[in-house]
Amino acid sequence: MSQKNKNRDISADEQISPLIPAYAAYIAAFLFVAGIVSMYFLGRNGQDSFTWKNYLAIALTVCSAVLWFISGMDRTQVLDWFRSGFIALFLALTIRWAIAEPYRIPSGSMETTLHGDPRFGRGDRVFVNKWIYGLRYPFLNKRIWQGKMPERWDIVVFKAVEPDAVHKTLVKRIVGMPGEEVQIRSGRVYINGTPLTLPESIGQEIYYTSPLDGPYGVQSLPQYSQIPDGHYLLLGDNSAHSRDGRYFGWVPNENMVGRVSSIWWPPPRWRDFTGFSQQLWWRGGITVFLLLxxxxxxxxxxxxxxxxxxxxxxxxxxxxxxxxxxxxxxxxxxxxxxxxxxxxxxxxxxxxxxxxxxxxxxxxxxxxxxxxxxxxxxxxxxxxxxxxxxxxxxxxxxxxxxxxxxxxxxxxxxxxxxxxxxxxxxxxxxxxxxxxxxxxxxxxxxxxxxxxxxxxxxxxxxxx
Incomplete structure (x- = not known):
């Protein structure tokens, strides 16, 4: 094809002026890098919770990425792109609300099972199965319907019961079940007077401490040793450095967000906690997905x-x-x-x-x-x-x-x-x-x- 033909204009009705100029992609790329750098340096501070600066850096990164995608598009293309993006966002939010959601582990209370680090890009990322315990109303500690009941040794994500908690969403392991009498003595947990044996799946020995300022499961008074119906005792695997049920008490079933199913990031620490990766449906589904x-x-x-x-x-x-x-x-x-x-x-x-x-x-x-x-x-x-x-x-x-x-x-x-x-x-x-x-x-x-x-x-x- 001659150079003249290559550079020949498309007909006038195809030469639609872009809604956003193509050179905006360069501005977007600069803003995207600025957002990533901002999130990195804010994350290095090791702060326990997000501030307005963190949210501003995230918003800058996301908006600049969108600007980069739509630069040079005409009005119809931009509308099509946003329509597709809205559908994808709706599906993602629906899955995040009802089925599964990724979480970051910010602290070391579950070491060595889960590695926590509040800095940006550090710490384990886990997938939480939100469907298994039953669908919850958005933003409320109430269930639409009850699914499978939580079991002992499940690692769960739950809403904090302390109104002034620094972290509103926590991750711990279920140790005590509804109606049981629990006592922590000499590093072991006793249920109805019988010491619990840790399952092999935990993969470590846990020495449960008995803090003086943590009465639940430690003191023998009924209000601190008898787990009410519909409530659970949740403890951290890193007992000496975990603020858990010993301090804030029993956690109601309605506060359970879901069960931790796996560590998905970083790749060297990938781990399946529930055995789903050994199921035929999972292997078949992954095979079909990769093939498609x-x-x-x-x-x-x-x-x-x-x-x-x-x-x-x-x-x-x-x-x-x-x-x-x-x-x-x-x-x-x-x-x-x-x-x-x-x-x-x-x-x-x-x-x-x-x-x-x-x-x-x-x-x-x-x-x-x-x-x-x-x-x-x-x-x-x-x-x-x-x-x-x-x-x-x-x-x-x-x-x-x-x-x-x-x-x-x-x-x-x-x-x-x-x-x-x-x-x-x-x-x-x-x-x-x-x-x-x-x-x-x-x-x-x-x-x-x-x-x-x-x-x-x-x-x-x-x-x-």
């Missing part, structure tokens, strides 16, 4: 192509592997095992010189490198002859309106397909469809071919 991810990156996906009927375009399933192997995210083909054939419907990209954005269009391969393209009363001619078979037999195309040059002007520049390029025609019969194919856009480089369309909606037929 590989197929999504390498084999193909659903794409939206612009057409003459509006900005929403046509949605098609595109096969990346039909012609070769693409580099994920870049849509660059590194291996080619066959070239598109005449009549095949393909997805191709064209860069808008104004916004520098890539537009995706659908078109059928009408001519390949070296062939001469002309039109006879709207009918496609290849090397001076009408096609005798295939998709383009008895097909007529608009050639007398718009900015049509290619196939209409007889000079070699506009009639002969150059090397490593194609002449593509749109299936769209709507007025202005010629603006979206080679009649106006010119020769389409083979590097611009994204993949083969194997299924399309909106009335477009896939290639045979």
């Amino acid at each position: 991810a590989v197929l999504r990156l390498l084999a193909g996906r659903v794409c939206s192509a612009k057409n003459a009927n509006g900005p929403r375009g046509q949605r098609c399933v595109i096969s990346f592997l039909s012609y070769g192997l693409l580099v994920p995210f870049l849509l660059k083909r590194i291996i080619t095992w066959r070239r598109p054939a005449s009549g095949e419907l393909v997805l191709f990209k064209v860069k808008d010189p104004l916004t520098k954005s890539d537009f995706l269009f659908l078109g059928r391969i009408a001519a390949v490198a070296g062939e001469r393209v002309t039109f006879d009363n709207g009918r496609l001619c290849i090397n001076g002859s009408l096609p005798e078979s295939g998709y383009f037999v008895n097909k007529s195309f608009e050639t007398e309106t718009g900015n049509i040059k290619y196939g209409r002007i007889k000079s070699k520049e506009f009639s002969t397909v150059p090397e490593h390029a194609y002449f593509l025609l749109s299936d769209d019969s709507a007025p202005g469809a010629c603006e979206h194919d080679s009649r106006t856009l010119g020769w389409i480089s083979e590097d611009a071919i994204v993949g083969k369309a194997v299924f399309c909606c909106c009335g477009v037929k896939q290639a045979d």
